[in-house]
Amino acid sequence: MNKEGLLYIIKEKLSERVQKFELLIAETRASNNDTKSSMGDKYETGREMLQQEINHLQRQLNEVFNQQALIQKIVPEPSFKVQNGALIKTNKGLFYVSVSIGEITFENQKIMTVSAESPLVKAMFGKKIAEKFEINNVHQTIENIW
Template sequence: MITKYQIFESFQQFIEEKIESSKLALNQAAESILTETKGSAGDKHETSRAMAQIEVDKAGRILQEALQMRSIYQLLEPDKQHNSCNLGAVVHTNNGIFYLSTGIGRIPVGTEFVFCVGMKSPIGQAMINKKEGESFQINGKIITIEKIY
């Protein structure tokens, strides 16, 4: 069985990689704007510059989202034992393993996968305050909580 600390470390690694790749994309897009400014003129130049600006804006949004994920990550306590489904809990169900954190989706942890879900997501809301042995329904499917830690 995977440990909460392993999940926490994989979660952290995913976020840090996302931040680094976002910074790289932002720098490349900004560099593209500078390159376009140096040698082009006319409509083609304006179109290229506008497209590069769109890429800068997109990379900036992705970076901002990753930084927000990091701020949630910093609130999590991997040593804290949970008795109910709340922020930071690892929840084993008959339908997979969930980490109540932020909505980044499925991440690999060792040989398994863990679904990182936000507390405000539909599944996070369905799980909130549930305890071991209790069930919840999502998209017409009944899911039973087997273990929380």
């Protein structure tokens, strides 16, 4: 399995998210400047709501920056146990331990990207091929690790 290509796709998706949040923040700031009127308190309330939205978007953008920093530390070397950077095949699916950005399709396979902090990864962390683990009363067997 080509983990370099998988990492590239994740980095691209994170870059797209950064651009999306930066655009949303810029648009929200612009609308904040456009809301000037003589309506007094309603104007101030509207400005405060827009500022709260900007703050919320900024927190989300910072989380994506944190994910980018984490993904930069991952090296696409082969793994022999479940650890950060490992691609794991279980009898239930493919999981890539990196950052949590959801399901991606790579080499015609659906791969769920999961954080090392997720309960799933914590349940299988350190395990090797053919070992079993359980999460939410679902038993899984590790079939392969790249």
